[in-house]
Amino acid sequence: MTSSQTFYELIPAEDWDKPSFIDDEKFEASISRSILDGVIYGGAKSYRNMCHFNSGYFYRQKRLLNYDWYFRVEPDVEYMCDFQYDPFELLRINNKIYGFVIAIPEYENTIPTLWQTVEQFMEENPELIHANNSLDFITSNDTSLNHWQPLVPSSSKYNLCHFWSNFEIGNLNFFRSEAYGKYFDFLDKSGGFYYERWGDAPVHSIGLNILADKNSIHHFEDIGYYHAPYLACPTSRDVIASKRCVCKAYGYDGDKITKPVDVNIHSCLSRWWKYGAGKSFLNDIDYNNSI
Incomplete structure (x- = not known):
């Protein structure tokens, strides 16, 4: 599959x-309770290890x-368009540290005390919170961005929005930083990864939203991506044609999926455009002349 050298490691x-x-x-007790309450993947001990790792x-x-x-x-994903540029180079030359494709709400019953733990961390470590953070992205609740429909219910100030981390391209040095290290250690000591079922997606996202410059986070709008049950695809017809995108997929039930999650009323992408880094097209390349 690749002409490059590959390595395989044991964790x-x-x-x-x-x-x-x-x-x-x-x-x-948490495992048993999660099964009774129908928490997604809540009964799998290995899943909690994976999220923690x-x-x-x-x-x-x-x-x-x-x-x-x-x-x-991740396994069982589909990339719906040709890659016509180096995404690492795009992030690097534009001073970005993280790129995502899909932003959606988390299941609240997987993280009942995550936000109060984050609030305690911010209260005890105010010097680590970035001055140009994207905290509003994960705490705003205006419904105008969701066709005036109510947001997914949340019992805290956290609106449950997060970057779906099964696709992410990022700079390892952000996660190796003192700020993220203290943030993770604080969450880890609370036990929420095992006494609840905290996912790595909201943990990564909240960390980025409070510790990083919001302008250092990039939405890859032109990368088509499918991971059941969500499909993301470019909206520009020119990009779809020139990148040879196939904007359809098939769900577990065999039904064809053609509607991108971005236009779903519960998508958090429009909230990112308003409260995050905005909507931009950093990769202003001529797709028609690309190889």
Whole structure:
């Protein structure tokens, strides 16, 4: 599949398994409660390990220490358009540290105390909060951005919006920074990854929204992407034609999916355009003349 050299690594048990400070009895009770409450993936212990690892340990792996950038690639995903430029170079030359494709709300029952833990972290570490943060993106609740429809219910100030992390391209040095390290350690010590079912997507997103300059986060509008059940595709007909996008996919039930999640009333993308870095086209390349 590639002409480049590839490496395959085994994640050390101490980076994958739950930390020693997690109470086993409380953890088992959480698993049982999650199953009864219908929490998505709540009954899978390995899923909690995965979320914990992707939140605070993937960037510490020995193989990655000589790298500055990563592209998260998941199984069973489809890329709906040709890649006609280097996304790493695009981020690097434009002083970006993170790129996403889809922004949607999280399931609140997976993170019941995440936001109050984040608020406590911000209260105790005000010097780490970036002056040009995108906090409004994850705390605003105006319905004008969702066709005047109510937002997904939330019991906290957090509106549940997050960057869907099964696609993300980012700078490893952000996650290796002192600020993110303190942020993750604070969340980790609370036990929420195991006593609840915190996902790495909201953890990554909230970290970026409070610790990073909002102008350093980029939405890849021209990357077509499908990970069941959501499809993202460019809206420009010129881009769709020149990048040879196939903006249709098939769901688990075999039904054809042609409507991008971006136009779903519960999409958080328009909220990012208003309260985040805005809507921009950094990759002003001539697609018609691209190879």
